[in-house]
Amino acid sequence: xxxxxxxxxxxxxxxxxxxxxxxxxxxxxxxxxxxxxxxxxxxxxxxxxxxxxxxxxxxxxxxxxxxxxxxxxxxxxxxxxxxxxxxxxxxxxxxxxxxxxxxxxxxxxxxxxxxxxxxxxxxxxxxxxxxxx
Amino acid sequence: xxxxxxxxxxxxxxxxxxxxxxxxxxxxxxxxxxxxxxxxxxxxxxxxxxxxxxxxxxxxxxxxxxxxxxxxxxxxxxxxxxxxxxxxxxxxxxxxxxxxxxxxxxxxxxxxxxxxxxxxxxxxxxxxxxxxxxxxxx
Numbered sequence: 001x002x003x004x005x006x007x008x009x010x011x012x013x014x015x016x017x018x019x020x021x022x023x024x025x026x027x028x029x030x031x032x033x034x035x036x037x038x039x040x041x042x043x044x045x046x047x048x049x050x051x052x053x054x055x056x057x058x059x060x061x062x063x064x065x066x067x068x069x070x071x072x073x074x075x076x077x078x079x080x081x082x083x084x085x086x087x088x089x090x091x092x093x094x095x096x097x098x099x100x101x102x103x104x105x106x107x108x109x110x111x112x113x114x115x116x117x118x119x120x121x122x123x124x125x126x127x128x129x130x131x132x133x
Numbered sequence: 134x135x136x137x138x139x140x141x142x143x144x145x146x147x148x149x150x151x152x153x154x155x156x157x158x159x160x161x162x163x164x165x166x167x168x169x170x171x172x173x174x175x176x177x178x179x180x181x182x183x184x185x186x187x188x189x190x191x192x193x194x195x196x197x198x199x200x201x202x203x204x205x206x207x208x209x210x211x212x213x214x215x216x217x218x219x220x221x222x223x224x225x226x227x228x229x230x231x232x233x234x235x236x237x238x239x240x241x242x243x244x245x246x247x248x249x250x251x252x253x254x255x256x257x258x259x260x261x262x263x264x265x266x267x268x269x270x271x
Contacts, residue, residue: 015266018262019134019135019136019139019262020134022139022258022259022262023134023138023139023142023187024187025255026139026142026143026146026198026252026255026256026259027142027187027198029143029146029251029252029255030142030143030145030146030149030197030198030199030252030255031146031182031184031198031199032146032248032251033149033150033153033182033244033245033248034182034183034184034199035182036184037184040187078134080187096251100251100254100255103254103255103258104258107258107259107261107262110262110265110266111261111262111265114262114265114266114268114269115265117269118268118269118271121269
């Protein structure tokens with residue numbers, strides 16, 4: 001068991017993915033009236049899993065470098081995908097109700113992950129201060 | 134993606150919608166202007182919104198997510214009203230009024246205002262997330 005284990009790394013990745021997703025959703029909202037615009041989204045599950053499956057790890061560029069389990073040395077970029085959907089007459093495919101709902105949901109999930117990181121760190125603080133934290 | 138890039142995405146959406154409001158308001162204000170700087174009746178204007186791909190928006194710090202690419206003039210002819218006493222009446226006594234339809238402009242105005250609200254909400258949500266991220270250190 002390490003201090004900063006895979007859970008922390010996964011949470012970190014989740015925060016990263018959620019933030020990018022929020023940006024993608026904001027991008028969709030910004031283009032709600034742009035003709036021909038196709039909205040995009042981030043598949044959170046696959047994005048977090050790709051990282052957990054070995055994408056996270058310290059870059060060992062020299063032989064003397066140590067590897068660290070579950071640390072986020074090289075973080076893979078978050079990829080986005082187009083969302084197919086019905087287009088309006090002007091070719092815009094943004095479903096604003098759904099985007100706003102996803103926006104709210106994603107922010108909540110982000111808060112949850114951030115809170116969990118907080119708790120994780122609180123545990124470490126407690127241990128580091130001999131139980132007096 | 135960092136928080137500030139995400140903020141800029143929402144900000145560009147706000148700016149684009151505000152410009153739509155400005156243009157619709159300008160059209161409404163000039164609904165009866167029978168002469169402009171060129172002596173011709175006012176022609177209604179329409180903004181053309183252009184999307185920047187998400188990857189481009191991420192790459193360039195200053196690139197907005199959406200922008201008003203150009204403002205075009207509506208070429209449809211305006212309505213002609215018989216007003217022989219009007220100073221802008223032509224030889225037959227007809228005055229050409231701007232091609233502004235107040236109902237159309239009001240609908241545009243409503244749509245832009247809702248779009249602005251949606252962008253403002255997405256900005257607020259992002260702000261709450263940034264706040265939450267800062268609280269990790271507490």
